[in-house]
Amino acid sequence: MAAEPVQKVLFEHDGVFIHPRSDEDAIEQDLLSGSLRIVDKDGDIAVEFRPLEDAVDPSNMLCAGKDSSSVMAWAQCSGSQYQQLSETQHSYETEWDMVNAVSFRRKPCASRDGALNHGHERSRWAFTFCLSDLRSVTVKEEGWTFLLFELKESCTALPALHFHQGGSREFLDGLRRFALLSEATDDDTCLLVSCHNRALCQSFENLLDDNSFGLVHQKFRKDPYVTTLGGFSKVTNYIFDAFRGTEEQHQRPPEEVADLLGEVIQGLEINQQEEPGFEVITRIDLGARPQVTRAEPLSVEDWTQHQDPEGRMTRVPQLKKVIFKGGLSHAVRRDAWKFLLGYFPWNSSQDERKTLLRLKTDEYFRMKLQWKSISDEQERRNSRLRDYRSLIEKDVNRTDRTNRFYEGIDNPGLVLLNDILMTYCMYDFDLGYVQGMSDLLSPILYVMENEVDAFWCFVSFMDQMHQNFEEQMQGMKTQLIQLGALLRLLDLSFWNYLESQDSGYLYFCFRWLLIRFKRELSFQDVLRLWEVMWTGLPCHNFHLLVCCAILDSEKQKIMEENYGFNEILKHINELSMKLDVEDILQKAEGIGLQMRSCKDLPDSVSSILGFEADVRGSDPMDSGSAPAPRASPRRPDTCSDLHGHLRETTSHAVAFMS
Amino acid sequence: MTTKTSLLKVILLGDGGVGKSSIMNRYVTNKFDAHLFHTIGVEFLNKDLEVDGHQVTLQIWDTAGQERFRSLRTPFYRGSDCCLLTFSVDDNQSFLNLGNWKKEFIYYADVKEPEKFPFVILGNKLDVTERQVSAEEAQQWCKENGDYPYYETSAKDATNVAVAFQEAVRRVLAMDERTDHLIPTDTVKLHRKPRSAGTCCS
Numbered sequence: 073m074a075a076e077p078v079q080k081v082l083f084e085h086d087g088v089f090i091h092p093r094s095d096e097d098a099i100e101q102d103l104l105s106g107s108l109r110i111v112d113k114d115g116d117i118a119v120e121f122r123p124l125e126d127a128v129d130p131s132n133m134l135c136a137g138k139d140s141s142s143v144m145a146w147a148q149c150s151g152s153q154y155q156q157l158s159e160t161q162h163s164y165e166t167e168w169d170m171v172n173a174v175s176f177r178r179k180p181c182a183s184r185d186g187a188l189n190h191g192h193e194r195s196r197w198a199f200t201f202c203l204s205d206l207r208s209v210t211v212k213e214e215g216w217t218f219l220l221f222e223l224k225e226s227c228t229a230l231p232a233l234h235f236h237q238g239g240s241r242e243f244l245d246g247l248r249r250f251a252l253l254s255e256a257t258d259d260d261t262c263l264l265v266s267c268h269n270r271a272l273c274q275s276f277e278n279l280l281d282d283n284s285f286g287l288v289h290q291k292f293r294k295d296p297y298v299t300t301l302g303g304f305s306k307v308t309n310y311i312f313d314a315f316r317g318t319e320e321q322h323q324r325p326p327e328e329v330a331d332l333l334g335e336v337i338q339g340l341e342i343n344q345q346e347e348p349g350f351e352v353i354t355r356i357d358l359g360a361r362p363q364v365t366r367a368e369p370l371s372v373e374d375w376t377q378h379q380d381p382e383g384r385m386t387r388v389p390q391l392k393k394v395i396f397k398g399g400l401s402h403a404v405r406r407d408a409w410k411f412l413l414g415y416f417p418w419n420s421s422q423d424e425r426k427t428l429l430r431l432k433t434d435e436y437f438r439m440k441l442q443w444k445s446i447s448d449e450q451e452r453r454n455s456r457l458r459d460y461r462s463l464i465e466k467d468v469n470r471t472d473r474t475n476r477f478y479e480g481i482d483n484p485g486l487v488l489l490n491d492i493l494m495t496y497c498m499y500d501f502d503l504g505y506v507q508g509m510s511d512l513l514s515p516i517l518y519v520m521e522n523e524v525d526a527f528w529c530f531v532s533f534m535d536q537m538h539q540n541f542e543e544q545m546q547g548m549k550t551q552l553i554q555l556g557a558l559l560r561l562l563d564l565s566f567w568n569y570l571e572s573q574d575s576g577y578l579y580f581c582f583r584w585l586l587i588r589f590k591r592e593l594s595f596q597d598v599l600r601l602w603e604v605m606w607t608g609l610p611c612h613n614f615h616l617l618v619c620c621a622i623l624d625s626e627k628q629k630i631m632e633e634n635y636g637f638n639e640i641l642k643h644i645n646e647l648s649m650k651l652d653v654e655d656i657l658q659k660a661e662g663i664g665l666q667m668r669s670c671k672d673l674p675d676s677v678s679s680i681l682g683f684e685a686d687v688r689g690s691d692p693m694d695s696g697s698a699p700a701p702r703a704s705p706r707r708p709d710t711c712s713d714l715h716g717h718l719r720e721t722t723s724h725a726v727a728f729m730s
Numbered sequence: 731m732t733t734k735t736s737l738l739k740v741i742l743l744g745d746g747g748v749g750k751s752s753i754m755n756r757y758v759t760n761k762f763d764a765h766l767f768h769t770i771g772v773e774f775l776n777k778d779l780e781v782d783g784h785q786v787t788l789q790i791w792d793t794a795g796q797e798r799f800r801s802l803r804t805p806f807y808r809g810s811d812c813c814l815l816t817f818s819v820d821d822n823q824s825f826l827n828l829g830n831w832k833k834e835f836i837y838y839a840d841v842k843e844p845e846k847f848p849f850v851i852l853g854n855k856l857d858v859t860e861r862q863v864s865a866e867e868a869q870q871w872c873k874e875n876g877d878y879p880y881y882e883t884s885a886k887d888a889t890n891v892a893v894a895f896q897e898a899v900r901r902v903l904a905m906d907e908r909t910d911h912l913i914p915t916d917t918v919k920l921h922r923k924p925r926s927a928g929t930c931c932s
């Protein structure tokens with residue numbers, strides 16, 4: 073009757089060994105190989121070890137429930153630990169399946185009295201415990217790494233796990249996603265475990281689920297600076313201990329604490345060595361932030377000066393720089409956006425564009441006809457189309473309705489918004505319509521004032537934004553993780569503060585990223601921000617630096633007022649419509665330069681910002697342009713001379729600035 | 731007793747477009763804005779009120795209804811004292827989905843005794859004439875699913891909105907002594923972490 077528990081495996085590693093030793097005869101047995109997992113059992117994070125080649129009967133596992141009093145000697149607990157709720161499993165639409173699939177509750181095994189069944193010899197060695205019951209993990213080295221677990225209220229020792237095939241570090245990183253692991257003051261091999269706010273453990277379990285985490289994680293792994301988002305919790309904890317002045321502080325000379333604080337404030341670098349738990353804290357100095365200035369928007373005359381007689385755009389890199397620095401005057405937007413978004417190739421002639429436009433117009437109306445010509449009968453049998461249609465209808469009525477282009481009841485702007493979104497569903501039926509897309513289309517349609525052009529420009533924009541809207545929201549996950557890495561570098565004490573308020577997942581930046589600040593700025597400012605971002609300058613992921621710039625302006629208030637989880641969210645939400653686009657752009661550019669000039673920039677950060685590519689090629693702010701006479705580079709007021717390690721690339725960027 | 735203020739967290743759930751944000755805004759600011767944006771992400775507003783002599787600060791959470799954003803909204807379910815399941819009387823599908831919303835809430839909010847949790851059901855857009863869900867049907871559902879109080883509301887003309895929230899508060903206060911909520915007024919901290927019923931270790 074033992075219902076197999078439904079659980080989500082968050083981490084799995086084979087080739088973990090127990091060294092069994094029979095107490096009676098002291099004869100060493102074979103090493104026992106097994107698989108170690110971190111699983112989510114109905115919201116509880118548990119660690120599970122199962123010997124290989126053995127269909128383990130869960131009844132033989134030790135289970136340590138939340139009420140740790142129920143911990144029994146391992147291998148003594150029998151009977152099913154799980155009991156299915158009486159809930160019948162109806163088959164709902166797929167989206168609700170997950171909710172249905174997890175309606176299990178664990179029962180403490182102590183209440184079990186089933187027949188004791190030691191089963192196979194091997195299954196004796198299986199064990200599982202809840203992360204919340206884990207007091208500490210001790211990391212030992214013996215040519216390989218082995219871990220010793222100590223539970224909170226158990227006198228029974230668990231067997232050591234030997235990582236003969238590596239993986240201990242990944243395992244500990246896995247734990248760090250759900251708990252803080254901090255070095256014990258008297259024993260740096262011992263990591264004390266304390267669980268995060270549980271709401272958040274689970275919280276982003278979905279958003280930052282395994283797959284994505286694994287991927288990004290792998291990428292960061294190469295970099296000693298950034299291991300995982302959670303990897304820094306340890307430091308956070310360390311630092312907050314120092315602040316708190318707990319007993320540990322008595323053991324630590326006051327100067328040491330002061331040193332620590334000094335380090336904290338200046339910025340820290342973590343060097344992770346072979347195995348976790350032995351991180352060395354050193355300083356990383358970003359240097360001063362260069363002052364940059366913004367320029368005037370590109371005028372119609374400027375734009376036409378960049379066109380040759382056949383209508384090809386010339387000196388494009390230089391043109392892009394001007395757009396980056398000042399944006400476009402409104403009269404240029406309708407033309408320029410088509411190029412910036414990639415709908416028109418920069419090197420196309422006027423005639424070529426005419427041909428292109430004819431083709432694109434045909435193609436658009438062909439797709440539009442597809443949904444227009446569907447009968448009610450057909451639609452009744454097409455639930456996805458029906459859903460898309462109803463979502464679009466609802467959202468079009470709730471998008472920029474105070475803008476003159478979309479206000480009132482029978483505004484043609486509303487019809488166009490609707491039709492383009494419906495046609496986009498035919499263009500990309502798999503994605504269809506997802507909330508947020510109407511926000512991305514609205515400014516484009518407003519500028520184009522033309523259905524076909526707006527559609528194709530929207531298609532180009534969606535190519536960039538697609539991942540944000542996909543089923544797994546991969547784009548959002550990646551960006552939140554990348555933003556975390558940037559913020560941590562920019563100001564570790566702020567980052568630590570966010571983490572201490574369980575806000576390290578940056579959930580409050582979700583709307584910013586999903587629709588590129590569309591709801592945060594006034595409509596006109598959105599136009600400006602977007603055209604600047606579409607230049608692709610001055611580095612990759614400039615929008616993440618925009619996030620950094622906004623947060624950098626708010627961090628003081630957040631920390632001084634000691635905002636908690638809810639208040640941070642509220643504060644950030646309430647910034648909407650209070651931000652000034654030019655301020656933000658200026659600051660973001662400055663942060664970009666600051667990072668570019670940092671000698672010790674972690675690889676992970678350079679790769680997020682695409683600086684690596686610059687080293688091989690050249691600075692994008694300075695690329696491609698024919699031998700543009702470079703004014704003698706006047707360096708902005710950086711502390712570069714103090715640090716004496718301003719990068720070559722920086723002077724390029726700076727050259728452009730002046 | 732009058733020196734104590736309770737902080738109660740209530741959460742509005744229901745399909746996109748049923749009027750969750752409109753209800754929240756009507757209740758907190760007493761305004762109805764037909765041009766409101768659809769919700770992206772998560773928002774909350776606070777409202778102070780007095781119910782049967784109890785001073786209460788309601789923290790009202792509003793989320794996006796679209797399925798795709800589930801992973802964003804569900805983390806915020808924890809610590810809720812009451813859940814307002816909302817549908818629109820002119821949208822039958824939103825009514826049919828109530829059960830799914832309830833299930834999603836119970837799972838992610840980690841409700842210990844789902845049978846006892848105070849849900850309140852709202853049938854919104856009472857002012858519209860083309861109804862797809864009758865009051866009887868809705869009452870029937872509430873009766874069968876846990877004897878939940880049912881209110882037909884209109885965020886547009888303010889019908890029953892305040893009453894529904896007051897009922898929600900009453901239900902919560904009646905649940906038990908709720909001593910954990912009764913903290914001196916002067917120390918009310920709205921950033922108080924959601925209680926997680928002892929699941930969190932030190």
Ligand SMILES: Nc1nc2c(ncn2[C@@H]2O[C@H](COP(=O)(O)OP(=O)(O)OP(=O)(O)O)[C@@H](O)[C@H]2O)c(=O)[nH]1
Binds near residue numbers: 747795
């Ligand atoms: N007639 C009428 N319309 C309403 C009422 N409440 C809301 N609406 C309208 O219904 C639409 C949806 O309302 P919202 O409050 O945005 O709905 P929501 O549940 O927050 O939707 P999401 O944010 O997408 O999850 C808006 O156009 C509102 O103006 C009501 O009581 N009567």
Ligand SMILES: [Mg+2]
Binds near residue numbers: 751767768792793794
């Ligand atoms: Mg809403």
